[in-house]
Each structure stands twice: as C-alpha cells, then as structure tokens.
Amino acid sequence: MRFDDKKIVITGATGGIGQALVELFAGEGGQVLFSDRSEEDCSDLSAVLKRKGLETRYLAGDLRQKTYCEALISEAAERLGGIDILINNAGIIPRGNILETNDDMWFSALDVNLTAVFFLCRAAIPHMKRAGGGAIVNTSSTWGIYPGPDHVAYCTSKAAVAALTKNLGRDHAPDGIRVNAVCPNEVNTPMLRSGFIRRGIDPATAVSDLGKTVPLGHIAEPEEIADVIAFLASHDARYVCGATVEVTGAKPVYG
Ligand SMILES: NC(=O)c1ccc[n+]([C@@H]2O[C@H](COP(=O)([O-])OP(=O)(O)OC[C@H]3O[C@@H](n4cnc5c(N)ncnc54)[C@H](O)[C@@H]3O)[C@@H](O)[C@H]2O)c1
Numbered sequence: 017m018r019f020d021d022k023k024i025v026i027t028g029a030t031g032g033i034g035q036a037l038v039e040l041f042a043g044e045g046g047q048v049l050f051s052d053r054s055e056e057d058c059s060d061l062s063a064v065l066k067r068k069g070l071e072t073r074y075l076a077g078d079l080r081q082k083t084y085c086e087a088l089i090s091e092a093a094e095r096l097g098g099i100d101i102l103i104n105n106a107g108i109i110p111r112g113n114i115l116e117t118n119d120d121m122w123f124s125a126l127d128v129n130l131t132a133v134f135f136l137c138r139a140a141i142p143h144m145k146r147a148g149g150g151a152i153v154n155t156s157s158t159w160g161i162y163p164g165p166d167h168v169a170y171c172t173s174k175a176a177v178a179a180l181t182k183n184l185g186r187d188h189a190p191d192g193i194r195v196n197a198v199c200p201n202e203v204n205t206p207m208l209r210s211g212f213i214r215r216g217i218d219p220a221t222a223v224s225d226l227g228k229t230v231p232l233g234h235i236a237e238p239e240e241i242a243d244v245i246a247f248l249a250s251h252d253a254r255y256v257c258g259a260t261v262e263v264t265g266a267k268p269v270y271g
Pocket residue numbers: 027028029030031032033034051052053054077078079080105106107108128155156157158199200201202203204205206207208
C-alpha cells in the first residue's frame with residue numbers, strides 16, 4: 017500500500033474533500049492524525065472509519081490559533097512517532113468584492129487559508145528534516161491562480177498559498193521535502209453547495225447545471241481531488257516539487 021506506516025496529518029478532515037482524504041490515506045496503510053474544528057464531527061468521522069476497519073486519531077481545534085496549529089504537529093510527532101506527510105486542506109470562503117469584505121472576513125480568510133498553513137509547515141518541517149524527508153500538499157485553488165469574481169479575500173489567500181508552496185518547495189527540496197499544491201476548480205462539497213443555498217438556489221440542480229459547463233462533463237467529486245493530493249504525497253510524485261497542479265476537468269476560470 018502506498019502509505020504503509022507513513023505518519024500523516026490532515027486538516028479540514030470532516031469537510032467534503034477532507035473526509036475523502038482521511039479515508040484514502042488511512043485505507044492505504046497510513047497512520048493518520050486528523051484535524052477539524054468540531055470535536056463531535058471529528059469523533060463521528062473517527063467512528064464511521066472505525067466501522068470500516070480504519071483506525072485514526074484526531075485533535076479538534078481552531079486553526080486560527082497558533083497554539084492549536086503547533087499542538088497539532090507536536091501531538092502528531094508524539095503520538096505517531098514523527099511526521100512524513102502534511103496535508104493542508106482546511107479552508108473557508110468569505111464571499112464578496114472588496115467593498116463587501118469586512119475586516120473579520122479578510123483576516124479570517126488569511127488566518128485559516130494562509131497563516132495556519134505557515135504555522136503548520138514551520139512546525140512540521142523540522143520533523144521531516146530529521147526523518148530525512150517528507151511531503152507537504154497544500155490546497156490552493158484555480159481562483160488563487162486566476163481570481164474569480166467577487167471573492168477578494170479568498171482569492172488573495174489562495175494566491176498566497178500558491179506562492180508559499182513554490183517558496184517552500186524550492187527552499188526544502190535539498191532536505192528531501194517535497195512541497196506541492198493542488199488547485200481545484202469547482203468541487204461538489206459543502207463549501208460549494210453553501211454558496212448556492214445562500215442565494216436560494218437548489219444545490220443539486222445547480223451542481224448538475226454546473227457540470228454541463230465542464231468539458232469532462234461534471235464538476236469534481238471530492239474523491240477526484242483527494243486522488244490528486246494522494247499522488248502528490250506519494251513516491252510516484254518523487255520528482256514533483258514546488259508545483260501548483262490545476263485540476264479542472266478542462267474548464268477554464270470564467271470572470
Ligand atoms: N469546493 C470547492 O469548490 C473548492 C475549490 C477549490 C479549492 N477548494 C479548497 O479545498 C479545501 C477543502 O474544501 P472543501 O470544499 O472540502 O470545503 P468544506 O467546507 O467541506 O471543508 C473545509 C473544512 O475546513 C474546516 N475548517 C474551516 N475553518 C477551520 C478552522 N478555523 N479550524 C479548523 N478547521 C477549519 C471546516 O470545518 C471544514 O470541515 C479548502 O481549502 C478549499 O478552499 C475547494
């Protein structure tokens with residue numbers, strides 16, 4: 017199995033892509049410690065996976081807190097015996113152009129989407145260096161590369177994640193640590209569906225309609241993004257470093 021005995025930290029684990037990630041990595045032999053905000057949701061996910069025969073650990077908390085980010089890494093290092101793979105998947109999407117974006121929306125986007133990634137990478141890299149290498153996969157977005165309309169805080173934070181990924185990929189390649197990012201377009205998760213619900217649109221109909229705008233015929237399912245993240249974290253991607261991989265079904269970003 018690709019992740020046999022690998023020690024893996026995954027954030028945003030109870031969300032759409034996160035659940036697919038935890039199941040995939042744990043299912044392929046990884047020792048997973050996962051993170052999300054709600055203790056109850058983490059406990060439920062752990063129980064669901066246990067029923068499928070997959071043992072996982074979790075530490076619930078708020079990634080806007082530096083102390084939690086650092087505790088997550090030290091807990092993982094202690095409970096798993098090191099860290100080989102860090103998957104920075106958690107994210108939030110405050111919606112609005114600059115005039116609609118208040119200070120809280122701006123700082124929340126930067127805190128969760130960018131600064132937590134900085135704290136987690138900074139804490140994890142020394143463990144990976146000691147182990148002789150590792151892999152980090154961050155989640156940016158196509159909107160981090162080609163900003164979509166009216167999401168200024170989100171697009172800015174995701175662009176910074178892409179830049180951080182290229183920086184770390186370059187700086188830590190000599191340490192055997194590969195840092196890459198996945199940049200999905202639309203994915204069928206609560207994050208996407210909440211935008212439709214907010215506008216009073218039925219999410220099932222909207223997702224189906226949106227699928228018709230994608231050359232491959234559907235928007236991504238969470239597993240289709242998790243598979244790319246797993247590839248980037250795996251030995252198969254051993255020469256991929258500092259890359260931002262766009263996963264779009266060939267759909268360009270429309271502005
Ligand atoms: N869904 C899409 O269309 C899409 C497109 C491009 C990129 N992405 C990115 O993919 C990643 C996963 O998103 P998703 O679509 O699965 O969304 P999601 O909302 O289903 O999951 C995000 C998870 O992050 C967690 N999280 C948010 N703030 C947190 C905090 N302060 N502390 C701890 N956990 C926190 C949430 O609780 C949630 O479980 C995100 O980084 C998102 O920006 C999603």
